[in-house]
Amino acid sequence: MTPADDAILRLLPHRPPMLMVDGLEDAAPGTFRARLTLRPDNPFIDGDGNLERAAYPELIAQCFAAGAGSSVGGEDGGERPLGFLAGFRDIVVLADAGVGDVLVTEVTVATTLGNVSVVDGIVTGPQGVLATGQIKVYLEDGAARTA
Secondary structure, three states: OOOOHHHHHHHOOOOOOOOOOOEEEEEEOOEEEEEEEOOOOOOOEOOOOEEOHHHHHHHHHHHHHHHHHHHOOHHHOOOOOOEEEEEEEEEEEOOOOEOOOEEEEEEEEEEEEOOEEEEEEEEEEOOEEEEEEEEEEEEHHHHHHHO
């Protein structure tokens, strides 16, 4: 873990080895950007040193969660919203990422209905766009409306 992880730990309930965000780079209303350096101890790294393709929805979800936590003051010790990945669709993986790569995930809230947000995500790495897709996230107490 890097020193920057202290801030992200206040935003996300995830802990290593399931923490898939090193830092939140930008949090504007409805749009969030996070980064992750792929390390050998990441549980989604396969035997060839590549990120398993099944990890991309989780990258998108954790980027959204970090941004949602930031939007309600979670980095200052405020209560972060409790949320759950409710589904995903149209996950398209265009290229593989490997140990040492720095990935940047950017998400945009496409729409919100009640406590459910539909979120579009894109993951980029040194080779360009790695994956795109859409997730649905359920946030308790209407936090989705503030993200």
